[in-house]
Amino acid sequence: MKFSGGLKYCVIVTISLLSSFSLTPASHADIHVFAHAPRAWLQDVTLQGLMEGGIMANPARPASGINFGDFLADHANQGQLNQVSLTLSRALDDAVQKYQIGFVIQGLYGSDARYYHLLGVSDHLTSDRYQLIPAQAHLDVHLPWATPHGVDLKLGILQAPMGVEVLDPSARPFYTLAYTSQYSVPFEHLGAMAHWHATADLDIHFGIDTGNQSTWGRNASNTSMAGYLGFTRTGLAHGKITVNALSRLGPEDSVNALGIRADSAQRYWNDLSLRYDVNDRLSLTGEVNFLHDVGLRAEAYSFVSFLSYRISPDFTFNYRGEIYRDNGGAFVVSFLNNRAYMNAFLNKYAPAETAPPTTYGAMTLGLTYRPPVLKNLRVFALRPEIRFDRSLNGTTPFNAGRNAGMFTFGGDAMIGF
Template sequence: MRLVRHRKINTWPLLLCGMVLTYPAYAEDKGLVENFTGFKVNETPFMQSLGVKFGGWVDIGFAGNPHGPKNSSNAPVTFNDGANHFNLHQVYGFIEKEVNVGGKEWDVGFRADLLYGRDARFTFATNFDRTILGDDPKHQLVFPQLYASVYAPYGNGITATIGHFYTIMGYESVPSPNNFFFSHAYTMQYGEPFTHTGALLSYPVNENITIQGGVVTGWDAFFRQPANFLGGVSYTTDDERTALSATLITGSVETGGLNNDHNRTLYSIVLEHDITERLHYVLQHDHGIEQKTSASHSASWYGINQYLIYDIAANLGAGLRFEWFHDKDGARVLADGRKEHFIAITGGLNYKPIAGLTLRPEVRYDLATENNTVYRDGRKGDQVLLSISAIFHF
């Protein structure tokens, strides 16, 4: 089984409509249960009669910090922020009925995802699943996706996603198997939304171009937020070696009890190219702005991420990620007004010794160029992390 590239998968109809969005990861032909027992739950008569599919994984990780911070935190790195401890990051399950696209008949599908673990702390939606297990538990429980999808056979086919779903912004995403690296870029952690609630339409103009557009309740909110526009366009070359996508979200934000709406806008551009059959390159640029309110100044943030992935073997890949993220007004990362340039360099492997098990060891170096009180208990301006993640696929 060769190393394949998928696009930033939100596991919803945009992918089914042929939108090519990549992340370097290994195709999961089967999970551990099937690998050891031969049992295929999705091919049982019961599951096939329902027309649904079930899947999931467990992600356990260790983020070693040689500096031994007394507060046991790798912050401002998140997701793998727990220093020198094994952590249960994701117990993830989903059930879905894939919508049949491309035909001449209407069709309806759905998907429901459940996430338990440390990563759920960053994936909740305001006014929905923020406090299911309490105000600040070590492991949270959230439902990052709950949506219906409807296919309408007009033109080349229109697919509507209605409900709660992952963002189309950026390159990295929440589900662990979708990402080559264990840790995440600052751009994804602090500069982009994770989920939306609303409706999004997808339409393939032709075999190369797909457009999207819809209305959502802002960033990471279930309801009770003003309507925002979310949309984008993607282009893939005929040989599928190069893909370019541009996405945008813009609209008002309601600031807590101040009842003070203001605009927030973010765009993301992702270029992906197969240099050779084994060597893959990704370039991402994000830029966000937010208007001032009676309680805060205006803010701007932007960055550039670059990824280089090499397929060493069918079950082994090596990767580099270089990121520069500028929190121009100190509103996104440190959130205390301290302006900062963040530089992060990550090198790692993606190895699957057996079907159903993925190991992701990595070395990461973080540097804050403006302040020397960012890392290591707020005492230093840089840090090194030695981390590993193990994903056990169902």
């Protein structure tokens, strides 16, 4: 998981049949901030904006007011502003065989920010529900080395590359996230990540960082580094299949909780993903995940399946089904105040709802509606969804510990330029 303590020996094997879901129309032209600048480099700098808000209603009205196991729509029956983000960037072009410099700077304000801080960077700015983070701030360099498409290097504040569902709501099919996407993959890093384009169809990924949502000194869970190694293979089955495999290794647990043992108690994350585009309308995605951490002596494993079917140019039907096993009850937690999630990294005061070892089953059904009159925008979408969560082994983790199952419904709306 991503809070303090120590997971045990964690091997996340994520077969992530990635759905390349996106609400962004390919024909959209980016806003070039310095279109008339005398230097060509500045002319390629672009600006994007996005606003998203939503609600997940819970007829059971849990006494805690929390939808258990749901970070982004955690407050039952309450609408919230999840994100307002601005992204200034200059992209790299792998097809150009020369040295290049680019960057990404993204600021994000909203309720989602509570879960994506870096320790010591933004986690103490406020205790309000709506918080501010530097979601990304990295320098990008293209190095024309070794192969025709070279190496791309990113240095700074990076969004974690592992997993199917991401922070950007326009790049995922649902408002809510799967258990796997919340509890078994990292969120943010301070470090460096390299992508070597070994062939036209094969990328090799490797990187090093200070830990999941951790930095240095008093603002670090421990004093050790962590890192990634993996690959992406495209072009399989006449371009219909894409495979991603990513492993991560390093201590992630808090010295405040485990003592100096936290500096050597390894967490192993492995993520294997595959997407199959059946045709222009239908895409299938799945994710298998196994997590084991030496410090917590606990593990979690899961399978997530996705289906996306474009009914018409304006409507897309989405399905997600998941089985998630939290073997020691160490991972699936819902936090009860706005700073509890980040406080848990350092073993500080973090009131939370927890559950015993549980096998979770979840199914989510949704529609994405993009009105044709607004297609000149980069993003405009309405996404209603219904979700069914259930304990499959008899525990009662939902609705403040009263029920073995939970039914929620709602969705989000987003607009972006």
